[in-house]
Amino acid sequence: MSTATFTSHALPLDDDAVQQLSRASRPLAAVTGAELQAPLIQGGHIRYANLDYGASAPALTVVSAYLNEILPYYASVHRGAGYASQISTSVYENARNIVRGFVGGRPDDAVIFTRNTTDSLNLLAGCLPVSDAKHAGEVLYLDIEHHANLLPWQGVPHRSIVAAETLSETVATVRTALSQGGVSLLAVTGASNVTGEILPITELAALAHEFGARIVVDAAQLAPHRRIDIAGAEIDYLVFSGHKLYAPFGAGVLVGRPDWLDAGTPHLAGGGAVREARLDSVSWATGPARHEGGSPNVLGAATLARATQVIAALDHDEWHAHEAAIRSHLVDGLKQIDGVTVHQIFSDTNPQDTIGVVNFSLQGYDAGLVAAYLAAEHGIGLRDGRFCAHPLLKRLGLPSGSLRASFGLGSRLEDATRLIAGIEALKSNGLGWDYVVDAGRWVPANDHRSYPEWAPNTPGTAGAAPCTTD
Numbered sequence: 001m002s003t004a005t006f007t008s009h010a011l012p013l014d015d016d017a018v019q020q021l022s023r024a025s026r027p028l029a030a031v032t033g034a035e036l037q038a039p040l041i042q043g044g045h046i047r048y049a050n051l052d053y054g055a056s057a058p059a060l061t062v063v064s065a066y067l068n069e070i071l072p073y074y075a076s077v078h079r080g081a082g083y084a085s086q087i088s089t090s091v092y093e094n095a096r097n098i099v100r101g102f103v104g105g106r107p108d109d110a111v112i113f114t115r116n117t118t119d120s121l122n123l124l125a126g127c128l129p130v131s132d133a134k135h136a137g138e139v140l141y142l143d144i145e146h147h148a149n150l151l152p153w154q155g156v157p158h159r160s161i162v163a164a165e166t167l168s169e170t171v172a173t174v175r176t177a178l179s180q181g182g183v184s185l186l187a188v189t190g191a192s193n194v195t196g197e198i199l200p201i202t203e204l205a206a207l208a209h210e211f212g213a214r215i216v217v218d219a220a221q222l223a224p225h226r227r228i229d230i231a232g233a234e235i236d237y238l239v240f241s242g243h244k245l246y247a248p249f250g251a252g253v254l255v256g257r258p259d260w261l262d263a264g265t266p267h268l269a270g271g272g273a274v275r276e277a278r279l280d281s282v283s284w285a286t287g288p289a290r291h292e293g294g295s296p297n298v299l300g301a302a303t304l305a306r307a308t309q310v311i312a313a314l315d316h317d318e319w320h321a322h323e324a325a326i327r328s329h330l331v332d333g334l335k336q337i338d339g340v341t342v343h344q345i346f347s348d349t350n351p352q353d354t355i356g357v358v359n360f361s362l363q364g365y366d367a368g369l370v371a372a373y374l375a376a377e378h379g380i381g382l383r384d385g386r387f388c389a390h391p392l393l394k395r396l397g398l399p400s401g402s403l404r405a406s407f408g409l410g411s412r413l414e415d416a417t418r419l420i421a422g423i424e425a426l427k428s429n430g431l432g433w434d435y436v437v438d439a440g441r442w443v444p445a446n447d448h449r450s451y452p453e454w455a456p457n458t459p460g461t462a463g464a465a466p467c468t469t470d
């Protein structure tokens, strides 16, 4: 692909920049659905530009191939003496070791498989030492968090603080709050799902420990974009989701210090979580089993682990250069368009400390309408709404939401170029179709595009985006 395509929004490019752009013109890793054709409302098809990785990333083809390889061995875990059960159990238990290695876990860290990040944080909320006078205290969190790292804490003693205008002032604010005492856990995101800004988790972990608290890092967004070393950074707990890490098969994980987890309320009471059950009492197991009641999601755990291996093997510099080139191309292009505002939380964020997430709005247009237009007329998928971060969106002055483009290993520069062109076309020509609000969501009027027969009722039935409405 010629780099000349990408020079229209920027100053002349030096050799390094040209090289970066040419690297980003290709996906860094193969993902399923990379050539998916999306139907256009005015007729015809176009390659689907998936700019919604932050919500759920496509499967790596290596991961889906692995799934097919292990499927014939799929059987019960921890419950059978048969050959397939033994293999399945081995795959499941080995997945813990792989994930522990991926995050640089300590040898005694628990690795508990859950449904997703939300599940992992709810699990941890049930394990806070509320009745242990030595460790009991409040959970402290910022107002920039995803609801998954906000709502579970509302059921336990908690305190929230508003992030400051700059990251450095925000860290100082956290320090002040911690220094007042009484905090047992600092809950913080590794990277904002709204703007992609990275938080200084190593510094925050040191601060928490200085004041006798622990830290949990919500790595749902960070883990797919940056290496994390929890032992090195002294992070007590880390949580993330397979479906955002190129393994969309229904598993999440909580990794961290075992003591609170072994003493906490079992997350799913039931088979497998007990040492001995009696008719009206029970001795609970310790270790991951305590929280993994019921039959585990062996394929979810195995594919999550396989995805971490692929990510761990990426060349660090290439990985970051690929993502940074797409991000800066998109941000620069959007900023050139009159009426577009690119949003960020902190005024002092270093562009290097951002992941593949770009948040913006277009003056005069409802975010949901722009998203519907981009999907219907340009075959581009991105997210609109409030991103399950209502307090932050309100504080940013975006109570009715904004747009979020997010990308990763399977993305290419052309996806960003198409988004910029789509917004430019909207500015110059307006909408090319009529749109109506159906069930709280903008959709094209008279949508006669055909969808696969196994996805019935698709047009107009998406409903309100999660976390869009109150």
Ligand SMILES: Cc1ncc(COP(=O)(O)O)c(C=O)c1O
Residues within 6 Å of the ligand: 054, 055, 116, 117, 118, 119, 146, 148, 149, 189, 191, 192, 193, 218, 220, 221, 241, 243, 252
């Ligand atoms: C930062 C962050 N935390 C938590 C979550 C919740 O993840 P899940 O839906 O996998 O539970 C998300 C999902 O968007 C997220 O972006």
